[in-house]
Amino acid sequence: IELGADNVGMIPHNEHTRFDGAKSVEIAFDIAEKYNKDIDGHVDETDDPWSRNFEVVVRETFKRKYYGRVAAGHVTASHSWDPVYRNRIFGLAAKAGVSIVPNPLINIHLQGRFDNYPKRRGMAPIRIALEKGVNVALGHDCVMDPWYPLGVGDMLQVLFMAVHVDQLMGYSELKKALDLITVNGAKIWHIEREYGIEEGKNANMLILKGRDELDALRILGPPLYVIKDGALLADNTGGESKIFYKGKWERVELFL
Incomplete structure (x- = not known):
């Protein structure tokens, strides 16, 4: 941050225990508050249904009144959460203004790899998040590397994959889908007025x-x-x- 980073990152699901993961989220918020920075981190990028660091992110957002300043990337574990739990946490995230940023191309390539068939789709459930009022914007965090060797950095391609994987194929859904790579991202960047x-x-x-x-x-x-x-x-x-x-x-x- 002192060298000029724009925001604070985190990756709590990589910690050894869920307690360490929660502590790392708290540290990220401490740093963000100290330097008045937004937060944008990898959160629950795993198939583990018990990876629930996102709830800690939401809790800290309420606790610190950091509304509208937090984005959680991936959140792929949410596809394996119990539906009642997921709906409750997504509803709280919407109230706190915590955005979710799925990365469709990379997520469906990396997640569900160790499943037998049927395989999980590997992406945070966009439709459910939107229905709960969460701001969802799509990302593309890998272009040409071992995690995703086929990327060209085209956000339309990202959206094309997302609407297939999440079955957002209704006419009104497709018309509205471009918000996922335009205005919803602008909200995270706080550039709505000039966008x-x-x-x-x-x-x-x-x-x-x-x-x-x-x-x-x-x-x-x-x-x-x-x-x-x-x-x-x-x-x-x-x-x-x-x-x-x-x-x-x-x-x-x-x-x-």
Whole structure:
């Protein structure tokens, strides 16, 4: 933090005991309070139904009045929690303003690996969290590494996987699903006021293929245009991809 980190992380489920995990959460909140930082950590990224550090995160949020300043990544253990317990904790998380950030591509690759069949889907139950009022935003914490070698950093691809795994395939659900990679994330970053396409806001946007949200999610592929602060940064039209770099346009190949 003293070197300039933006927020405080934690990974309580990696501690030796649940008591140590709870203590690590308390330490994270102590540091966050001292330096007035938000909290964003890996929480309960496991298949263990008894991994319940998320409840400690919610408790500390209430205790410290840290409302709206805490995000818990993954929370995959919640897919194995007892439904009554899960509903209660998700409801409390919503009241405390604790966000959940599933990472669909990585979570379904890593979780459930030691299950026989049927296998757990390996992702926090997005639909249930949303129904309980939790702010849910999707993440992509690995791109090209041993934890996930196939990533390209495309959040539409992340959302595409999420709606399949959580069966969010109703028309209204698909229309609303883009919030999971747009406005809900903006809430976590506290940039709601400057975020979005309205007069007076920063002109940061992706122009996607298609007529509506469903087309954008169905077609996938790179955006037609990338616009940053009102300036055209990338152009993927005309059968080739170009970026504006150091004052000139350069042709690029869309692979890493």
